[in-house]
Amino acid sequence: EAGVVQSPRYKIIEKKQPVAFWCNPISGHNTLYWYRQNLGQGPELLIRYENEEAVDDSQLPKDRFSAERLKGVDSTLKIQPAELGDSAVYLCASSLDRWSSGRDLTSYEQYFGPGTRLTVT
Amino acid sequence: DAKTTQPNSMESNEEEPVHLPCNHSTISGTDYIHWYRQLPSQGPEYVIHGLTSNVNNRMASLAIAEDRKSSTLILHRATLRDAAVYYCILRDINNYGQNFVFGPGTRLSVLP
Numbered sequence: 001e002a003g004v005v006q007s008p009r010y011k012i013i014e015k016k017q018p019v020a021f022w023c024n025p026i027s028g029h030n031t032l033y034w035y036r037q038n039l040g041q042g043p044e045l046l047i048r049y050e051n052e053e054a055v056d057d058s059q060l061p062k063d064r065f066s067a068e069r070l071k072g073v074d075s076t077l078k079i080q081p082a083e084l085g086d087s088a089v090y091l092c093a094s095s096l097d098r099w100s101s102g103r104d105l106t107s108y109e110q111y112f113g114p115g116t117r118l119t120v121t
Numbered sequence: 122d123a124k125t126t127q128p129n130s131m132e133s134n135e136e137e138p139v140h141l142p143c144n145h146s147t148i149s150g151t152d153y154i155h156w157y158r159q160l161p162s163q164g165p166e167y168v169i170h171g172l173t174s175n176v177n178n179r180m181a182s183l184a185i186a187e188d189r190k191s192s193t194l195i196l197h198r199a200t201l202r203d204a205a206v207y208y209c210i211l212r213d214i215n216n217y218g219q220n221f222v223f224g225p226g227t228r229l230s231v232l233p
């Protein structure tokens with residue numbers, strides 16, 4: 001089974017230019033995450049989707065970042081315009097979340113893609 | 122969000138056991154303890170998780186303190202391939218679903 005696919009793997013752009021990242025999650029996974037990882041740090045959540053709905057975008061800088069997950073499958077994350085501080089690795093992850101009775105969520109694994117390394121010059 | 126504390130780095134010799142500690146003194150009763158690891162130039166990968174009892178799988182073992190304020194990831198025989206950053210995470214549930222907050226993790230070096 002194919003894992004989470006991301007493209008491109010590397011991107012170099014000049015500041016103020018737009019950039020887009022694409023993610024194809026594992027087939028059948030209903031939840032999709034976008035993370036940003038700065039050098040030497042752990043990943044930080046940007047946005048989480050359940051199917052096609054963005055259920056948590058509280059950490060997404062909405063003035064320049066946007067995301068979409070049409071049809072609840074693959075997703076695109078866009079930055080416009082890019083700034084020097086946006087240089088980082090952008091990770092996509094997916095999981096199959098199943099809610100049982102009450103608020104118990106029986107899902108334990110997020111599957112991560114290899115990431116896109118963005119360099120803004 | 123609940124927080125975890127891990128050493129910045131650790132070293133181990135190949136084929137020896139490794140014990141990676143994690144403190145989570147503010148853990149709540151419903152927080153699961155998860156471990157992920159990140160190999161160079163790759164995304165994180167799931168290692169193991171637990172709630173109260175010790176857990177074993179093919180990759181590692183997880184020992185959870187009785188008061189749940191700390192846990193230890195155990196690699197029984199370190200290999201060079203185990204050199205990675207290991208993240209200890211408390212998985213809680215907020216209004217949006219499950220929530221993972223990654224810290225900087227522990228960078229494990231394995232010496233041949």
